[in-house]
Amino acid sequence: MTVMEVAKTNPDAEVWFVSTNNKDFGPSGKNWTGKNLGSKTDCPINFNDELTDELTNSGIPDRVHYVTTLPILEQHFANQWAPVSNEILSRWFNQTDQQNLADMLHAWLEGYPLDPEQSALPTNVFRAYVVSADRPSDGWQFSEGAGRGSNGGWTARFTVPVKVDISAVDSTATTSEHTKNLCFSGVLSVDSSEVLDSVEVMAATALPGDPNAELWVRRSARTGANGSRAATLAGLATAMSAFDTAKLAGIADDETDVVDDNAEGSAE
Structure with a gap:
């Protein structure tokens, strides 16, 4: 089941997507929580523009959230309760x-x-x-x-x-x-x-x-980093947990995705 399907079949629930692959799913540059605001470890952070538009068009932008790791999400929930x-x-x-x-x-x-x-x-x-x-x-x-x-x-x-x-x-x-x-x-x-x-x-x-941060922003704009693999919400559930194996094999970090809950690609 994809993140979109989870959100639609549970209209009263918040849906959390967890993946370290912010290169595909996260915002460009340093726009983690806004224009040049926030950090990668904030909870939640923004999706990229394509996914944000898809969520908005589906009427669920306030119920689907993105975070890079489960420990960060756990800390966020713990802070709310205690x-x-x-x-x-x-x-x-x-x-x-x-x-x-x-x-x-x-x-x-x-x-x-x-x-x-x-x-x-x-x-x-x-x-x-x-x-x-x-x-x-x-x-x-x-x-x-x-x-x-x-x-x-x-x-x-x-x-x-x-x-x-x-x-x-x-x-x-x-x-x-x-x-x-x-x-x-x-x-x-x-x-x-x-x-x-x-x-x-x-x-x-x-x-x-x-000063080097702006060079990376310009490089990403030239190469289309967020769109190179056409990440969409429908494809979030197919992300594989092969990151650690890939690192040991010497494969580039941005060639594989990690979804901490493995099967679903989302967490409620």
Whole structure:
């Protein structure tokens, strides 16, 4: 059953489509939640213009939503049912061991794979990863805090700018090194004693105003990135969960799709 069919047969339900393949299904450029607004890890983010028009023409644009991963969606729902105020998040950050927070993030970042477009690397870069990273003390932002149930503690989304050294490979297999600031986002967990339990990084994006970002926008406009494989709502249900296998085989990331719930290509 396709996303469109699910929405039509459940007129009172919200329908969520989950896929990491924002190149086909997501908006162009940095228009995640509006013109040059938001990030890849926001919930929800925009569909591309073609899919948005199809949803509007079907009269269901407010009931069908898109998110890139299930953990992001789960955090969104948790925040709705057991919200933790921004005041609590701010107080926790001021009182916590910030060096430990920076160290846990640093452990995640070494070797972290980067999307060359989202990181605004040179447009000839094919693959890239973080070689080393600073331990940030400033710039942390927290949102969508949510309680963790009867055991106490809470989770929250975070974003923070970090200066990183990057190793990259271009389409001719030539390697290069780059140093730049990127915005990393993800989810952290705190236990019932308000001690940091875990940090998980989910995305890395270029900072606003990065000059290379506009080069990628122009490149996408020339190549028709969103329309190259003619993604339509009717085709969402056929997306295959072969992404990890494809990565191991050395296939380009944007050649396969991921739908976290596998069979249906949507979640209610």
